[in-house]
Amino acid sequence: MAKKVLLVYGGFSAEREVSISSKDDIAAALKSKGYMVIEHDLTDVWALVDVLRQEKPDVVFNGLYGNWGEDGEIQGLLDMLQIPYTHSGMSSSAVGMNKAMSKLIAEAHGIKTAQGFACSAGEYLHQQQNLSLPHVVKPVADGSSVGVYIVKNADDAAKVSYFDEKMPVLVEKYIAGRELTVMCLEGKAYVVTELQATNEFYDYNAKYTAGKTKHILPADLPAEVTRTCLQYAEIMHRAIACRTISRCDFRYNPQDGVVFLEINTNPGMTSLSLVPEQAQYIGVSYADLCAKLAENATFRRR
Numbered sequence: 544m545a546k547k548v549l550l551v552y553g554g555f556s557a558e559r560e561v562s563i564s565s566k567d568d569i570a571a572a573l574k575s576k577g578y579m580v581i582e583h584d585l586t587d588v589w590a591l592v593d594v595l596r597q598e599k600p601d602v603v604f605n606g607l608y609g610n611w612g613e614d615g616e617i618q619g620l621l622d623m624l625q626i627p628y629t630h631s632g633m634s635s636s637a638v639g640m641n642k643a644m645s646k647l648i649a650e651a652h653g654i655k656t657a658q659g660f661a662c663s664a665g666e667y668l669h670q671q672q673n674l675s676l677p678h679v680v681k682p683v684a685d686g687s688s689v690g691v692y693i694v695k696n697a698d699d700a701a702k703v704s705y706f707d708e709k710m711p712v713l714v715e716k717y718i719a720g721r722e723l724t725v726m727c728l729e730g731k732a733y734v735v736t737e738l739q740a741t742n743e744f745y746d747y748n749a750k751y752t753a754g755k756t757k758h759i760l761p762a763d764l765p766a767e768v769t770r771t772c773l774q775y776a777e778i779m780h781r782a783i784a785c786r787t788i789s790r791c792d793f794r795y796n797p798q799d800g801v802v803f804l805e806i807n808t809n810p811g812m813t814s815l816s817l818v819p820e821q822a823q824y825i826g827v828s829y830a831d832l833c834a835k836l837a838e839n840a841t842f843r844r845r
Contacts, residue, residue, distance in 0.1 A: 546578050548837055549600035551591065551617070553584040556609025565812045566606050572833040573604065588620070595626060602840040603628040604833075605809060613809035614640035614684055627840035631785045631808040638783045639808035642713045643683050648782050649803045654775050656803050657794075659715030665708030671700045674714065683711035693717055720796030723762060725776035726810070726821040727789045729835075732773040732780075733825045736817055737762035758817070760824055764795070771801045779806045787839045788832075790818055 550573070552566040553559055563584075570580045583594050585607065595603075603621055605628050611617060613630070615637030621628045631639065638644050643661035650656055661683060662670075671694070680703050681691040694700045694717075706712065722738040737759040762769070776791040783806065790810040794802045810818040812833075822832045 546601040546837065547598065548573055548578045548580050548602045548604050549594065549598055550580055550582045550604045550606050551585050552582065552606035553586060554607040554609070554612045555585070556607070556611055558609035558612075561811060561813065562606055562608050562612070565816075568814060568829070569604065569606055569812055569833055572830040573837060575830050576834040576837075578834075578837060585617075592624075595624065601627065602837050604837060604840075605629050606812070608809060608811065610640075610684065613807075622843040625842055625845070627842050629836040629840045630787060631783075631789070632841075632843055635784045635786070636808050639785070639789070639806045640684050642681065642805050643711070645779070645783065645806050646713070646803075649775075649779060652778050652782055654778060654803045655800060657715035657718050659713060661711060661713050663708060664703055664706035664710045664712050667703060667712055667714055668700070668708075671703075672697070675716070677717040679715050679717050680712050681715075682706070683713050718794040718796070718799055718802045720794050720799065721762075721764075723764075723772055723793040723795055723801075724817050725772050725791050725793070726818045727776045727780040727785065727791070728822065728825075728827070729787060729839075730777065730780055732776040734760065734821055735762040735764060735769050735772045736760045736821060737764070738817075756815075758820060760820060768795055768801060775801065775803055779803070783808070786841070787836050788818055 550566060550570055552562045554562055566582060570582055573580050581598055585591055603626055605617060607617060613636055615633040618633035618636050622633055646656050667680060677693055677695045679693055692699060692702050724736050725732050739757040741755050772793055779791050780789045785808050788810060790807045792804040794804060812819060819829045819832060
């Protein structure tokens with residue numbers, strides 16, 4: 544009998560629409576591999592619990608992004624229910640989503656990061672006039688570059704006032720240069736993609752709008768830079784105990800070298816997404832990638 548997969552998508556985060564746009568491709572890929580797929584739009588936790596109870600899936604495919612989807616919340620629920628799920632576990636997801644925590648882990652493993660500090664949005668606004676420019680302000684726990692601001696002047700800094708004053712943010716020196724990304728598949732990194740966005744940086748709009756970003760695969764880089772990116776991605780994948788796939792983002796320029804930005808434990812799976820593209824480059828089809836995630840599904844055992 545074919546494995547029953549419950550594909551959970553939608554959710555409560557700012558990335559809900561991205562999740563919805565991914566689910567048809569994921570469902571089709573899993574069905575092509577012989578899985579029985581049930582789709583569930585997460586809008587209510589108790590409704591999800593009811594579906595889990597009624598359908599008794601063999602695997603939950605986590606098609607959620609952002610808060611509540613890739614930050615350990617849904618993972619913790621499924622751990623409690625002892626239901627296997629795709630991607631990384633609760634603690635790995637929580638650490639990966641927390642940019643301040645993953646920054647500390649990177650530094651502890653000898654990986655270069657941008658000089659910076661974590662604080663509340665309110666604290667940032669009170670001291671921003673004393674900070675050197677340009678710098679970057681971003682929520683500690685959000686995905687898809689939601690709420691990321693490059694601050695070059697007082698007008699840019701004022702945009703942060705849209706945040707709740709208590710929101711944790713990460714403030715870092717702005718690193719000019721080339722935007723690079725690396726997929727790690729089952730602990731191994733293979734290739735670097737350079738992202739050439741028409742926007743100022745690879746923001747939400749650039750990620751999910753066709754034609755906004757050119758993907759250079761493989762990136763035309765000095766061999767040592769490529770090796771460093773691959774090595775850093777593998778180190779971070781292991782350091783926070785990711786499962787199956789992760790993606791690390793970097794900036795590079797000759798003066799600063801390779802600078803780690805963040806790790807994503809549940810990378811996007813849209814037709815524009817980077818991980819499926821890199822997987823295809825190394826001979827792993829989109830359908831095979833989705834099947835691999837389903838086959839590697841597990842949970843934290845009691």
